[in-house]
Amino acid sequence: KLDMSGGRVSVGRSTLHNLQKPTSPLQIQFNPKKKSVMFPDQLGFQEVSIADFERPYLLPPIDIPEPQSINTFVIAQDGIMFVAIDYKGLHTMDLSDHRNPKTLAVAQTGFQNTYYCLSREEKTLYIADTYDGLVI
Numbered sequence: 001k002l003d004m005s006g007g008r009v010s011v012g013r014s015t016l017h018n019l020q021k022p023t024s025p026l027q028i029q030f031n032p033k034k035k036s037v038m039f040p041d042q043l044g045f046q047e048v049s050i051a052d053f054e055r056p057y058l059l060p061p062i063d064i065p066e067p068q069s070i071n072t073f074v075i076a077q078d079g080i081m082f083v084a085i086d087y088k089g090l091h092t093m094d095l096s097d098h099r100n101p102k103t104l105a106v107a108q109t110g111f112q113n114t115y116y117c118l119s120r121e122e123k124t125l126y127i128a129d130t131y132d133g134l135v136i
Contacts, residue, residue: 027072031095033079038062040070047098062101064091080104082125125128 028039035051036059044063048056064070064083072082075095077112083091095101 026100027070029073029075029081031075031079031081032077033096034059035044038073038075038081040073045073059098062093062095062098 028037030037031047034047034049036047036049038047040046041061044061047059049059050056053126064085068083071086073081075081079095079131081093081095083093085091089106092105092107093101093105095102
């Protein structure tokens, strides 16, 4: 259920930040392959289909290890998601089967505060953390 009342946005099991008094930026990524938006929550990720923008609906959640430690994530055009998790490194996940997301690879990138971005042409992933700095 998508609820956008009272200055809050609630989706399924998650209540997003109070839109009237935001405390931190909300991470939302567009999944171009599935025409949906994804955001982290306390157990992993929630995904809302916006293929029909007038009738958005909640897709099944994606649970991941250590969800409270998600720093950032990006989704490539082909539906591959990269997730930076404190103390767990960079997780590369295939989201093509939403009911059965697959972890393709895990790379240790440092211990904590790992952030990254994907280049516009999606051929380079830039990774930075508080210990090792920028890695390309």
